[in-house]
Amino acid sequence: xxxxxxxxxxxxxxxxxxxxxxxxxxxxxxxxxxxxxxxxxxxxxxxxxxxxxxxxxxxxxxxxxxxxxxxxxxxxxxxxxxxxxxxxxxxxxxxxxxxxxxxxxxxxxxxxxx
Numbered sequence: 001x002x003x004x005x006x007x008x009x010x011x012x013x014x015x016x017x018x019x020x021x022x023x024x025x026x027x028x029x030x031x032x033x034x035x036x037x038x039x040x041x042x043x044x045x046x047x048x049x050x051x052x053x054x055x056x057x058x059x060x061x062x063x064x065x066x067x068x069x070x071x072x073x074x075x076x077x078x079x080x081x082x083x084x085x086x087x088x089x090x091x092x093x094x095x096x097x098x099x100x101x102x103x104x105x106x107x108x109x110x111x112x113x114x
Contacts, residue, residue, distance in 0.1 A: 005087070010042065010066045010114070012073070012082040023053035033069065034105075036098060042066040042086055045106060062110040063102045065089060089113055 026048035034041045043065040050058045067086035099111040
């Protein structure tokens with residue numbers, strides 16, 4: 001849910017838990033914080049495998065960017081998952097700059113934004 005400041009609640013995913021899909025599976029395996037422009041960005045590293053698709057097989061690693069951290073782990077949901085208040089990165093130029101920074105730092109093929 002987004003508020004007037006453009007911030008949203010981000011629910012921290014469970015790490016190292018495989019999620020199966022119709023065409024394969026994926027998993028987030030690391031939570032990272034990156035200093036950027038005087039702030040911190042929350043992102044995750046993960047991997048995906050397509051091995052039950054009719055179109056062949058593939059695999060890759062990726063980063064999933066939640067956004068700028070506004071309030072770190074400020075509450076816990078009923079299912080024991082932490083919630084952090086983030087401001088999503090919507091600006092395309094800023095996304096491209098951050099995409100390059102993450103790709104230079106991490107062994108990923110894709111950088112996606114929430």
